[in-house]
Amino acid sequence: MTSTQAPTDLESYLEGTRDARLGSYADFLRFPSVSALPEHSDDCRRAAEWLADQLRAIGAEHVEVSETSAHPIVYGDWLGADGAPTAIVYGHYDVQPVDPLELWDSPPFEPVIKGERMLARGSADDKGHIHMHLRAAEALLATRGSLPLNLKFVFEGDEEASSPGLDAWLEAHARQLEADVAIISDTGFFEGNLPAITVALRGIVYAQIDVFGPPVDLHSGGYGGTVQNPANALAWILAGLKSPDGVVQIPGFYDDVVALTERDRAALADLPFDEEAYREAMGVLALVGEPDFSVLERRGARPTLDVNGLWGGFHGDGSKTIIPAHAHAKVSCRLVVDQDPGAIFDLLSAHVARIAPPGVRVEVQRLGDGRPSLTPIDHPATQAAARALEATFGRSPLYIREGGSIPICASFEETLGLPVVLLGFSQPDCHAHAPNEWMDLRNYETGIRTIARYWDELATSLG
Numbered sequence: 001m002t003s004t005q006a007p008t009d010l011e012s013y014l015e016g017t018r019d020a021r022l023g024s025y026a027d028f029l030r031f032p033s034v035s036a037l038p039e040h041s042d043d044c045r046r047a048a049e050w051l052a053d054q055l056r057a058i059g060a061e062h063v064e065v066s067e068t069s070a071h072p073i074v075y076g077d078w079l080g081a082d083g084a085p086t087a088i089v090y091g092h093y094d095v096q097p098v099d100p101l102e103l104w105d106s107p108p109f110e111p112v113i114k115g116e117r118m119l120a121r122g123s124a125d126d127k128g129h130i131h132m133h134l135r136a137a138e139a140l141l142a143t144r145g146s147l148p149l150n151l152k153f154v155f156e157g158d159e160e161a162s163s164p165g166l167d168a169w170l171e172a173h174a175r176q177l178e179a180d181v182a183i184i185s186d187t188g189f190f191e192g193n194l195p196a197i198t199v200a201l202r203g204i205v206y207a208q209i210d211v212f213g214p215p216v217d218l219h220s221g222g223y224g225g226t227v228q229n230p231a232n233a234l235a236w237i238l239a240g241l242k243s244p245d246g247v248v249q250i251p252g253f254y255d256d257v258v259a260l261t262e263r264d265r266a267a268l269a270d271l272p273f274d275e276e277a278y279r280e281a282m283g284v285l286a287l288v289g290e291p292d293f294s295v296l297e298r299r300g301a302r303p304t305l306d307v308n309g310l311w312g313g314f315h316g317d318g319s320k321t322i323i324p325a326h327a328h329a330k331v332s333c334r335l336v337v338d339q340d341p342g343a344i345f346d347l348l349s350a351h352v353a354r355i356a357p358p359g360v361r362v363e364v365q366r367l368g369d370g371r372p373s374l375t376p377i378d379h380p381a382t383q384a385a386a387r388a389l390e391a392t393f394g395r396s397p398l399y400i401r402e403g404g405s406i407p408i409c410a411s412f413e414e415t416l417g418l419p420v421v422l423l424g425f426s427q428p429d430c431h432a433h434a435p436n437e438w439m440d441l442r443n444y445e446t447g448i449r450t451i452a453r454y455w456d457e458l459a460t461s462l463g
Contacts, residue, residue, distance in 0.1 A: 009143040010452060014445075017139075022118075024054075025131050025444075026111040028093075029120040035071055035094035035161040044071040044157050047093045051130070051155050052076070058138040060153065066173075068165030071157030075173075078137070079150045085180040085462035086150040087455075088418065090408055091130035092159035092186065095122040096433045103435035116441045123439040124426035129185035130155055132425065132444060136451035148459035152179060156408065159186070162206060162368020163407045170408075170415045180462050181381045182412040185451075187424030190400055191273055193440070195393045197385055198422035200300060200401035201409055203335035203372035205345045206308075208365040209237065209352060210328050217313075217322040227323060228359025231312050234327040237362070240355040241305055241331070241348075246289040246298075248305045248333075250351040256338045260301055268296045271398060281429055300401030304334040330367075334403060341369030370407030373420065380461040381421045388454035392446050423454070 014021075031047035034040040048065050055063045055076035063076035071094065079086075098108040098121050106112045111120035118128070133153070140147055154177070158164060170177065190196040213230040214223075242248055260268075275295050279287050289298040298304075312327030314320040333344055349364040356362045375382060377399050389397045402422075412418045425447035431437045 010139055010449075013139050013143050014135075014448065018445075021135055022113070022441075024135075025118065025128070026120075028127050028131055029111040029118070029122055030109055031093075032109045033094050033122070033157065034097050035158045036097060041071070044094060048072045048074050048155075048157055051093055054134050055153060058134060059141050060137075060151075066169065068158070068169050070161065070165045073157065073166075073169055074155040075153065075176075077150070077152040078141075078147055079152075080146055081148060081150050081459070083463075084149040084459050086152060086178070087458060088152045088154055088177060088179045088182040088412070089133050090154050090156070090182060090184045090186075090412070091133065092126045092156040093122075093130060094157045094160050095125070095127070096160050098435070100435065105436055108435075108437075113441070114438075117438040118441055118444070119436060119438045121437050123437055124188070124430040125432035125437065126159070126186045128426065128439040128444060129424060129447075132447045133185060133451060136448045136455075139448070140452055140455065148456050149462075150179075151455075152177060159406070159408070162204075162370065163411075164368065166408055167411055167415060170411055174416060177416055179416070179418060181458070182416070182418045182420045183381075183454075184406060184409055184412075184420055184422050185424050186406050187402055187404075187422045188426035188428055188430065189424075189443070190271065190398050191278065191428055193427050193443070194272065195389045195395060195397040196400045197377075197382060197389070197397045198402045198424065199375045199377055199382070199399050200337070201373045201406055201422070202300065202303070202403055203339060203341055203370050203410065204332055204405040204407075205335065205341040205348070205369040206330070206332045206367040207345060207348060208328060208330050208367055209234065210326065210363045210365065211237070211312075211356075212326045212361040212363075213323070213359070214325050217325050220321040220323050223323055228357060229323045230327040230360050231324050233357050233360045233362075234310075234312065234329055236357055237352055237355055238307055238329060238331075241351070245291050246304075248303070250305075250347050252347050253303070253305075253333075253344065256340065256343070257303060258337045260297065264301065265294075265297065267399070268294065268301065268401070271296060271400065296401075299403045301336060303336050303339060304403075306332055306334075308332050334405065335372050337372050337374050339372060341371060345369070370405045371410030371414070373406070373409040373413060375420055375422065379419055379421075381419055381458060384457035384461040385421050385423050385454055388450050388457050391453055392450040423451075425450070 060076035108121040313324030
């Protein structure tokens with residue numbers, strides 16, 4: 001298939017293998033590969049072994065389940081296109097925890113097709129995208145016997161747990177991973193399911209704040225008013241991190257933020273975005289944030305700080321009058337270009353120590369991080385993706401900035417020196433990280449065809 005030739009053989013193959021393809025997709029989704037929970041370590045390994053078997057079955061070589069300090073990385077390649085460019089294909093087979101389980105319409109690891117949706121944890125983020133790449137390569141090899149370029153597949157098992165072993169693995173395998181471009185399929189379309197290419201991702205630093213008081217819980221009647229309550233102290237600390245209008249109060253937090261240009265702001269303002277529909281879709285009373293920036297600017301081009309979890313003291317039914325011995329919070333900061341996760345963590349830690357009230361011991365743990373990323377729109381690999389999307393989805397893609405983080409994006413850029421194209425196909429309201437995650441099967445099927453076409457476009461653009 002080329003940009004001027006109709007994919008008759010490929011289309012016939014894909015039509016004839018649809019049922020088997022969906023069955024394989026469901027098989028992949030059944031693995032409860034939750035990287036953040038130790039009890040699912042064996043499930044992560046089984047998912048990795050399944051992927052390795054899939055790569056071998058479609059004709060990939062040098063397939064291995066490669067060990068890291070955490071869950072394994074699956075590698076395989078097809079290097080039969082002499083003189084053609086080489087692309088790395090990245091996805092992650094691990095998934096988010098499923099809590100709260102009671103909000104799922106069906107068990108999260110028992111895939112169900114409802115209308116045009118595949119419902120299961122990981123169906124969109126990110127097993128669906130991995131499966132699309134496998135099936136696109138399989139279809140091309142089955143109908144042509146070859147690919148138009150060389151592919152190196154890298155499937156990670158710790159993206160949802162901040163990728164602790166990733167950078168060391170990349171450095172150790174740098175020669176094996178020599179390529180011309182990296183393709184990351186872990187993003188989605190714009191509001192209204194409009195085809196889009198993500199050109200910017202925020203980075204992240206994830207921390208835990210621990211506040212310790214007495215060695216055991218104390219009776220609040222006998223000791224209240226004489227000792228510092230760790231839960232009260234934690235509330236004071238958290239209130240000191242942000243102002244009511246969303247401005248982070250940590251000194252130096254914004255120092256390295258690269259300001260949006262007028263062109264950047266105009267491009268975001270031109271996107272077909274309905275703020276009220278966005279608010280209604282989330283079911284919230286109002287949209288809030290830094291007052292001098294639009295919703296899209298705040299969502300993808302400005303740094304943030306959010307409390308992700310709180311615990312401490314008594315939280316069962318009824319009452320228990322205690323001063324808890326300790327209290328804890330998990331906090332994340334989303335970062336934009338030129339913000340360094342290590343520097344931001346140091347600023348956060350220093351600010352917490354500065355504003356903590358007396359009478360408690362406070363610790364701040366660094367749980368994970370990733371750098372922000374920005375990809376040029378005019379890069380030949382980006383424009384090749386745009387042509388492939390327009391040819392298969394029927395309209396030219398939008399260029400968007402995403403608020404999420406994909407640590408390997410910056411790692412590919414900095415460790416391997418590769419340009420990165422973010423080519424994903426999930427809908428923006430696919431419930432990734434939430435109950436009832438789903439993938440639009442029309443996006444899934446057309447996405448397979450987009451990927452196949454992209455390899456032809458990319459081979460021509462970079463050849």
